[in-house]
Amino acid sequence: MKKKIVLITGATSGIGEGCARRFAEGGYNVIITGRKREKLQSLQKELENGGTAVLPLAFDVRDRKAAEATVASIPEEWRDIDVLINNAGLARGLEPEYQGDFDDWDQMIDTNIKGLLTMTRLIVPDMVRRNHGHIINIGSVAGDAAYAGGNVYCATKSAVKAITDGLRIDVADTRLRVTNIKPGLVETNFSNVRFHGDDKRADKVYEGIQPLTGDDIADVVFYAASAPEHVQIAEVLVLATHQANGTVIHREHQ
Numbered sequence: 001m002k003k004k005i006v007l008i009t010g011a012t013s014g015i016g017e018g019c020a021r022r023f024a025e026g027g028y029n030v031i032i033t034g035r036k037r038e039k040l041q042s043l044q045k046e047l048e049n050g051g052t053a054v055l056p057l058a059f060d061v062r063d064r065k066a067a068e069a070t071v072a073s074i075p076e077e078w079r080d081i082d083v084l085i086n087n088a089g090l091a092r093g094l095e096p097e098y099q100g101d102f103d104d105w106d107q108m109i110d111t112n113i114k115g116l117l118t119m120t121r122l123i124v125p126d127m128v129r130r131n132h133g134h135i136i137n138i139g140s141v142a143g144d145a146a147y148a149g150g151n152v153y154c155a156t157k158s159a160v161k162a163i164t165d166g167l168r169i170d171v172a173d174t175r176l177r178v179t180n181i182k183p184g185l186v187e188t189n190f191s192n193v194r195f196h197g198d199d200k201r202a203d204k205v206y207e208g209i210q211p212l213t214g215d216d217i218a219d220v221v222f223y224a225a226s227a228p229e230h231v232q233i234a235e236v237l238v239l240a241t242h243q244a245n246g247t248v249i250h251r252e253h254q
């Protein structure tokens with residue numbers, strides 16, 4: 001039987017990297033994308049050693065022309081994409097809105113919203129043509145309600161919810177499925193990126209609580225993709241056990 005194909009944005013780290021491993025283990029051929037070419041190559045080697053066919057595509061989702069050219073260059077045998085995981089994203093800064101950095105805002109909006117839309121616009125038409133496919137967007141608990149300093153990041157994840165819901169409506173007359181997975185605290189590179197490389201500050205985010213891992217979220221993403229075709233998992237909120245929502249987190253103090 002022909003193997004299924006998944007395309008994962010932001011597969012060089014964290015949740016996306018976990019998804020690449022989980023879908024490879026689950027029998028998919030995987031298209032891994034991200035900006036870090038070397039990391040894509042090492043992940044490709046690892047997955048190929050395990051018997052998975054891998055297509056690495058290095059590009060920046062904010063660069064619409066590069067995204068278009070890259071998608072257009074996908075070889076024929078990789079074109080029938082079954083699952084698109086729109087995962088590439090980031091937070092930059094945790095300042096009050098009135099002190100936020102314009103460049104940080106642009107980067108979050110251009111990646112989390114416009115990059116996700118670009119990939120959706122480029123990949124989904126062929127899914128509609130084939131009347132088959134699943135789009136899984138990585139939203140966040142941050143999209144449910146704003147938290148202190150979260151302002152623009154939270155807004156981008158609220159946008160992911162609206163964009164996901166909108167797409168689900170627009171393809172309701174097809175067999176396509178559309179899912180929003182909303183993680184809580186996941187220990188990845190996320191906080192190091194948010195705090196511009198301040199690792200000590202990043203570590204504090206996960207102090208006194210066992211956070212989720214990228215692999216935990218990958219399991220949920222794979223579960224959604226593996227449901228029977230008549231079952232559409234529309235939205236999943238996945239929290240660490242001692243986290244109740246975006247702001248209520250119980251921490252054990254040593």
Ligand code: NDP
Nearest residue numbers: 010012013014015034035036061088089140186188189190
């Ligand atoms: P990581 O920083 O570990 O991974 C982020 C991934 O996004 C990397 O692979 C990075 O690849 C990619 N990426 C970032 N910017 C771009 C870009 N412009 N073009 C292409 N790829 C890009 O963080 P996570 O794994 O935690 O984050 C993944 C998603 O999960 C994000 O959308 C995030 O908002 C969301 N999320 C994270 C949570 C958490 O607590 N960690 C909780 C809820 C949601 P590269 O650098 O190679 O380009």
Ligand code: 8X3
Nearest residue numbers: 140141142184185246
């Ligand atoms: C990432 C989760 O709560 O740090 O989206 O914003 S949070």
